Amino acid sequence: xxxxxxxxxxxxxxxxxxxxxxxxxxxxxxxxxxxxxxxxxxxxxxxxxxxxxxxxxxxxxxxxxxxxxxxxxxxxxxxxxxxxxxxxxxxxxxxxxxxxxxxxxxxxxx
Amino acid sequence: xxxxxxxxxxxxxxxxxxxxxxxxxxxxxxxxxxxxxxxxxxxxxxxxxxxxxxxxxxxxxxxxxxxxxxxxxxxxxxxxxxxxxxxxxxxxxxxxxxxxxxxxxxxxxxxxxx
Numbered sequence: 001x002x003x004x005x006x007x008x009x010x011x012x013x014x015x016x017x018x019x020x021x022x023x024x025x026x027x028x029x030x031x032x033x034x035x036x037x038x039x040x041x042x043x044x045x046x047x048x049x050x051x052x053x054x055x056x057x058x059x060x061x062x063x064x065x066x067x068x069x070x071x072x073x074x075x076x077x078x079x080x081x082x083x084x085x086x087x088x089x090x091x092x093x094x095x096x097x098x099x100x101x102x103x104x105x106x107x108x109x110x
Numbered sequence: 111x112x113x114x115x116x117x118x119x120x121x122x123x124x125x126x127x128x129x130x131x132x133x134x135x136x137x138x139x140x141x142x143x144x145x146x147x148x149x150x151x152x153x154x155x156x157x158x159x160x161x162x163x164x165x166x167x168x169x170x171x172x173x174x175x176x177x178x179x180x181x182x183x184x185x186x187x188x189x190x191x192x193x194x195x196x197x198x199x200x201x202x203x204x205x206x207x208x209x210x211x212x213x214x215x216x217x218x219x220x221x222x223x224x
Contacts, residue, residue, distance in 0.1 A: 031210075040118075042216035043154070043198065058211065090153060097142050097202055097210045101153035 003027070004102035006091050012108045019078040021105050023091030031094050032074035034058075034066060036087040037104075043090065049074055081109045113137075114201050116215035124223050129186040131218050133199030136180070142202040143175055143182045144212065149195045158184060189222040196220070 007022040025032065033048040035058075045058030047066040055066050063085060067075045074093075078085055086109045092099040113136040123129045131145075142161050146154035160166045160173040160182065172185040182201075186193055199215040 035214075040216060043200075043214040045211060045213070048211065056211075059213070097144055097159055097212070098156050099212065101155070104153055 004091060004093055004100050006089075006102040006105050008105050009103060010106045010108075012110065013078075013081050014110050015082060017081050017109075019081050019107065019109075021076040021078075021089055021091075021107070023074045023076070023093075023102055024072055025074075025093035025100070026072065027093065027100070028071065029093040029095055029100075030071070031099075032068065033092040033094075033099060034064075034074065034076045035090045035092065036060070037090055038087050046076065081107075083109050085109050114199055114213050114215040116197075116199050116218050118216060119219040120221055121218055122221045122223055123189050125189060125191060127189050127222075129189045129193065129220055129222070131184040131186075131197050131199075131220065132181060133183065133201075133215055134181045135199075135201045135213075137201065137203055138177075138180065140201045140203060142210065143173070144200040144202075145171075145173060145182075145184045146198040146200060146214075147195045148198060148217065154198055186220075189220075191222045191224050194221050 004025045034046045035043045049055045049068045065077045089105045091102040115134045145158040148154040158173040160175045166173045170187045174183045196217040196219045198217045200212040202210045204211045
């Protein structure tokens with residue numbers, strides 16, 4: 001079975017802090033994705049990567065950056081967390097159109 | 111503007127009935143379409159994908175695609191209480207390398223009543 005893991009299920013940070021969310025997949029997928037999910041807005045793509053060190057902006061990249069130094073690991077970075085970044089963050093990996101999601105990180109920024 | 115629209119519901123059907131979930135999309139260039147199911151408190155999981163006009167059946171699930179009308183639907187036959195979940199429609203709107211960028215609808219919440 002494909003397994004996508006995320007570093008934390010719940011995270012509480014303060015405004016202005018630098019936040020790292022990590023995602024690891026064990027299926028040797030080339031493609032990895034970061035989404036946020038908010039009530040009424042659905043899943044929105046932040047960034048994705050189709051190869052090591054390659055990244056592409058999604059629909060809402062402002063305030064975020066990513067890093068992919070190894071094929072299995074894709075990190076989302078909030079350089080200076082703000083309250084409007086309080087959300088559920090979901091990582092996914094996949095080949096073609098099929099994406100497998102991790103359990104999510106519920107981030108609260110106070 | 112790339113958009114995927116779904117009725118948010120909630121949609122309630124009795125057990126054993128057919129549940130019909132609809133999705134429209136704005137980008138005529140979209141080539142592939144996906145249905146994900148998300149149980150409360152869980153992550154989305156892929157249940158169906160469809161690339162060609164017409165119907166695609168998988169067990170109790172049927173995906174229907176009409177590119178001319180820009181809609182895709184999911185039918186669930188013999189609905190069970192375990193089908194109660196939020197169903198997300200996703201449309202491929204672009205590619206980089208082998209990665210297909212998906213735009214998701216906001217989801218339709220389905221409740222199957224025993």
